[in-house]
Amino acid sequence: xxxxxxxxxxxxxxxxxxxxxxxxxxxxxxxxxxxxxxxxxxxxxxxxxxxxxxxxxxxxxxxxxxxxxxxxxxxxxxxxxxxxxxxxxxxxxxxxxxxxxxxxxxxxxxxxxxxxxxxxxxxxxxxxxxxxxxxxxxxxxxxxxxxxxxxxxxxxxxxxxxxxxxxxxxxxxxxxxxxxxxxxxxxxxxxxxxxxxxxxxxxxxxxxxxxxxxxxxxxxxxxxxxxxxxxxxxxxxxxxxxxxxxxxxxxxxxxxxxxxxxxxxxxxxxxxxxxxxxxxxxxxxxxxxxxxxxxxxxxxxxxxxxxxxxxxxxxxxxxxxxxxxxxxxxxxxxxxxxxxxxxxxxxxxxxxxxxxxxxxxxxxxxxxxxxxxxxxxxxxxxxxxxxxxxxxxxxxxxxxxxxxxxxxxxxxxxxxxx
Amino acid sequence: xxxxxxxxxxxxxxxxxxxxxxxxxxxxxxxxxxxxxxxxxxxxxxxxxxxxxxxxxxxxxxxxxxxxxxxxxxxxxxxxxxxxxxxxxxxxxxxxxxxxxxxxxxxxxxxxxxxxxxxxxxxxxxxxxxxxxxxxxxxxxxxxxxxxxxxxxxxxxxxxxxxxxxxxxxxxxxxxxxxxxxxxxxxxxxxxxx
Numbered sequence: 001x002x003x004x005x006x007x008x009x010x011x012x013x014x015x016x017x018x019x020x021x022x023x024x025x026x027x028x029x030x031x032x033x034x035x036x037x038x039x040x041x042x043x044x045x046x047x048x049x050x051x052x053x054x055x056x057x058x059x060x061x062x063x064x065x066x067x068x069x070x071x072x073x074x075x076x077x078x079x080x081x082x083x084x085x086x087x088x089x090x091x092x093x094x095x096x097x098x099x100x101x102x103x104x105x106x107x108x109x110x111x112x113x114x115x116x117x118x119x120x121x122x123x124x125x126x127x128x129x130x131x132x133x134x135x136x137x138x139x140x141x142x143x144x145x146x147x148x149x150x151x152x153x154x155x156x157x158x159x160x161x162x163x164x165x166x167x168x169x170x171x172x173x174x175x176x177x178x179x180x181x182x183x184x185x186x187x188x189x190x191x192x193x194x195x196x197x198x199x200x201x202x203x204x205x206x207x208x209x210x211x212x213x214x215x216x217x218x219x220x221x222x223x224x225x226x227x228x229x230x231x232x233x234x235x236x237x238x239x240x241x242x243x244x245x246x247x248x249x250x251x252x253x254x255x256x257x258x259x260x261x262x263x264x265x266x267x268x269x270x271x272x273x274x275x276x277x278x279x280x281x282x283x284x285x286x287x288x289x290x291x292x293x294x295x296x297x298x299x300x301x302x303x304x305x306x307x308x309x310x311x312x313x314x315x316x317x318x319x320x321x322x323x324x325x326x327x328x329x330x331x332x333x334x335x336x337x338x339x340x341x342x343x344x345x346x347x348x349x350x351x352x353x354x355x356x357x358x359x360x361x362x363x364x365x366x367x368x369x370x371x372x373x374x375x376x377x378x379x380x381x382x383x384x385x386x387x388x389x390x391x392x393x394x395x396x397x398x399x400x401x402x403x404x405x406x407x408x409x410x411x412x413x414x415x416x417x418x
Numbered sequence: 419x420x421x422x423x424x425x426x427x428x429x430x431x432x433x434x435x436x437x438x439x440x441x442x443x444x445x446x447x448x449x450x451x452x453x454x455x456x457x458x459x460x461x462x463x464x465x466x467x468x469x470x471x472x473x474x475x476x477x478x479x480x481x482x483x484x485x486x487x488x489x490x491x492x493x494x495x496x497x498x499x500x501x502x503x504x505x506x507x508x509x510x511x512x513x514x515x516x517x518x519x520x521x522x523x524x525x526x527x528x529x530x531x532x533x534x535x536x537x538x539x540x541x542x543x544x545x546x547x548x549x550x551x552x553x554x555x556x557x558x559x560x561x562x563x564x565x566x567x568x569x570x571x572x573x574x575x576x577x578x579x580x581x582x583x584x585x586x587x588x589x590x591x592x593x594x595x596x597x598x599x600x601x602x603x604x605x606x607x608x609x610x611x612x
Contacts, residue, residue, distance in 0.1 A: 079468065097468040099562045124595065127563055144563075177574055181469045181567040182496055205496040264500035348457045349501060385457065385466075406466060 028122040029148070032164040040122035040160050046076055046102070048116065056409050059386045063377040068333075068417020071375060071402075074410040075104045075113035080403040082187050082244075082323055083393040083410070084131035084139060086154040092393070093119060093131040093139060093153070094403060094410065097185055101128045101141060103157045104410065111399065111412060120150070120162050129185040129244075132196070134228065142186035142198050145179055146170045149228075167196070167230050174200060174218055183242040187323070192253040195225045195232070201242035205263050206298045207287040221286055223257065237277060239284040239308065241291075245323040245391070249363075250338055254278055256312070258321035258342060261291025267350050270294035271314035272321045274342070274361060274371065282309045291317070312369045318347035319355030323391025329398025332415050338363065341374065341400055343389035353383050358392060358402055358413070375402070375413060443478070443508070445611065448516025451509055454501065462610040463517045468561045474608035475522025478514035479552045485510045493577055521609040524548050524558035530604070536597045538585060547601045559606025565598035 028038045047053075056073050063071050079096035086092065092113075094102040101119040108114060130142035139153035147168040156162040180203035188198045202211070202221030215221045216238065223237035223246065237243075237257070246257035259273040270291025275284055285308040290296040292314045315321050324342035339362050346356035357376035363369045378387040388406040395401060399414040452461055460466050463474020473481060487493035488502035489510075505513070524546040526532065535545040539557075544550050547558030557565060571577035572586035573594075586594075 097561075097563070126566070179567075179570065181563055203496060205500055263497065264503070346457075348497065349454050353457070 028124075029164055029166070032120075032122070032161060033166075035163065037161055038122035043117040043121055043160060044100075046078060046116040048076055048113065052076060056387075056407050059378070059407065060411065062386075063375055065375050065413065069375075069413055069415050071411050071413050072112070074106075074111070074401060074412040075116050076408060077102050077104060077116055077403070077410050078408040079405050080390065080408060080410055081129045081185060081405055082131060082391045083401055083403055084133045085393050085395060085401070086139075087133055087135055087137055088154050089396040090154040091157055092395075092401065092410075093133075093141075093157075095129040095131050095141065097127050097129055097181075097405070099125045099128070101125060101131065111395075111397070111414070113410070119153075119157055120164060121160050123148075123164065127181070127184050127186075130187040130198070132188040132190060134190045134194075138228065140167060140188050140190075140196060140228075142173075142188040144181075144184050144186075145173045145176065147173060147188070147196075147198065167228070168226075173198075174220055175214070178203070178214070178218075178220060185244050185322075187244055187246055189246055189248065190228070191225065191248055191255065194228065196228055197223055197225045197236060197246065197255065199223050199240070199243040199246060199257070201240070201244070202286075206290065206296050207241075208298075212287070223255070234280075236280050237282065237284065239282075239286045239289075239306065241286040245321065245342060247325050247340070250326050250328050256324070256326075256340060258315075258324055259284065259286075259291075259311075260320055260322075261317070262294075262296055263318070263349070265290060265294070265297070266317075267352075268317050271311070271317055272319055273311035274313040274315060274321060274324075274340070274369065275309070276312040276367075276369070277309070283307060284309050284311075312367075313361060313371045315344070315359075315371060316354050318350045320345035320347060321359070322389075323393075323403070325392050325394055325400075327394065327400075329394055331398030333417070335362070336360070340369075340371075341392040342371075343392055343402060345388050345390060346379065346385055353379055353385065356385055356388050358389055358400075378404075443511030443513070443515030445512070445515040445519045448512035448514070451513050452516055455513070458497070459517075460608075462608045463520050464608040468563060471555065471560050471564055472522075472558075472606060472608065473517045474520035474610075476517055476556055477549060477552050477554075478511075478518040480549070480555050481514035481517055482510055483553065485513065516611075519611040521611070522548060522556055522558065523607050523609060524556070525605045527603050527605055530600070534600070536600050539597060539601075542581070543601070547604045547606070556606075557601035558604040560601060562595070562598045562602040565601055566594055569594045569597065 031038050077094050081095045084093045092104045103119045104113045105115045106113045127144040128141050132140050139150040141148050149165050149167045151163050183201035183203045200220045219235035222235050222240050225236045226233040242260045243257045255277045261270045283306040288299045288304040322343050322345050327336050327339050342359050344355035347353050356378035358374045359371050360374040361369050361371040387404045389402050390405050391403045393401045402411045458470035465472045488498045532545050542554040543557050549556050569586045572582045
């Protein structure tokens with residue numbers, strides 16, 4: 001704890017420098033950065049039992065999984081998007097596309113959450129979709145146009161006032177006039193190099209020509225990385241349409257990420273993507289390619305001015321591959337070691353809906369990747385969604401959490417086939 | 419800001435006279451077409467995802483205007499521009515008829531009191547976020563970020579409207595956020611049409 005506090009103090013000094021600007025009346029972020037109280041004392045708690053929870057459990061009875069696997073309701077979490085499991089296993093933070101971040105706690109360790117409440121209720125969040133943790137317990141939350149960091153979040157979250165600092169101050173992630181609501185579900189991860197990697201979706205169906213220089217400069221339609229003190233920002237990935245899921249291979253350290261592809265070209269084209277990046281600065285084809293090797297109408301016939309890396313897996317068109325995680329746990333059978341578990345959110349305007357399921361991708365020795373369904377059954381016989389999975393995360397016991405922003409829930413998948 | 423809205427109202431009432439000629443749509447035909455809308459807006463117009471507004475119980479003129487604007491390219495959204503391209507005038511009228519046939523119900527939440535309603539907005543959007551005029555959307559229960567995004571779109575010119583462009587131009591980020599939070603906090607539901 002002493003070590004922790006001294007690193008926080010160092011951080012506070014550092015963060016204070018970038019912080020002095022602003023009005024005479026300090027806002028709550030400024031107060032929290034100075035370890036002052038905001039006066040906000042009220043949490044919003046989410047009811048975990050009752051008719052609503054029972055309805056979700058009923059849906060889960062219809063979900064099919066490979067033999068030996070079970071699924072159950074872990075928590076009721078409104079608008080649940082991407083998840084960050086605390087490195088000490090104390091709490092899981094869950095982002096939303098609205099203005100709240102939820103903290104989810106399983107106090108009695110029966111693998112069902114007992115308490116869901118809002119995190120840092122004095123702060124005004126804007127699309128805080130993407131929480132991620134560093135190994136040493138710093139929580140980062142990527143928003144529409146800001147990235148905040150919360151030292152020792154697993155310790156401070158029990159109080160309404162937490163320690164909070166700017167990693168990227170409001171308005172510095174992208175130019176304010178490029179802000180959008182759609183394609184703004186950012187995700188982040190800390191890489192093996194200790195840098196933070198943040199996806200920046202570009203807001204159009206197909207990026208317009210007049211934006212390409214700006215996008216390249218800022219990493220919009222890309223993935224950026226920077227040091228965890230906010231310095232050294234650079235664009236790591238180019239040619240992305242809207243990536244909402246990423247993770248680093250546990251052995252090679254390579255970044256793998258999903259990407260959502262162009263709408264309006266037909267029910268069955270273009271394919272969605274799971275991409276494998278092997279070095280900094282690679283280009284993955286947007287806007288010349290709409291997904292896989294399918295060329296966009298807008299750039300049809302134009303010479304592609306960059307070397308393009310094609311996807312490792314072409315996924316079902318419009319299924320909306322989102323959050324993903326490599327499996328490193330010991331609970332599941334050996335064949336799942338270092339496999340990718342990912343969520344398909346489901347199509348939004350395809351004639352017959354596809355997706356709304358959890359997928360697993362096995363990567364062979366030669367690097368070839370094969371994706372197949374793992375958990376499905378969230379589309380009913382009338383083509384109506386009963387749930388829409390968003391993200392997959394791993395608990396310390398090796399079970400998986402799956403978030404769902406339609407049902408407003410987190411499920412847990414565990415293995416008891418032994 | 420209040421003054422701007424009241425002054426502009428005269429223009430709205432004039433403009434509305436032109437809308438009366440729009441042929442009424444067929445709600446039953448609209449319900450069938452709404453299969454392509456429901457993943458985001460719900461079959462009864464109660465939105466299923468945060469980026470989509472509630473459109474159940476919206477004035478048909480407002481729905482018609484917006485779908486037409488998406489089709490013509492005067493309003494742009496990466497999903498709606500794709501969808502609207504496939505709709506002809508009859509389809510738009512039918513969709514407007516279906517969604518406007520739903521009944522919107524709004525009530526201030528326990529922590530809101532009417533005198534705190536944003537004064538510059540209530541003449542058109544109501545204290546409780548139910549529109550008072552034909553060409554205004556209901557704002558009750560829309561997400562904070564949806565309203566925030568639209569006001570900023572009016573301010574930057576990405577979206578334009580005779581009244582809203584002028585109003586949004588004078589608003590700060592904090593004022594936009596406060597207005598958005600007011601309307602987002604209102605309890606809203608849609609009673610489905612039979």
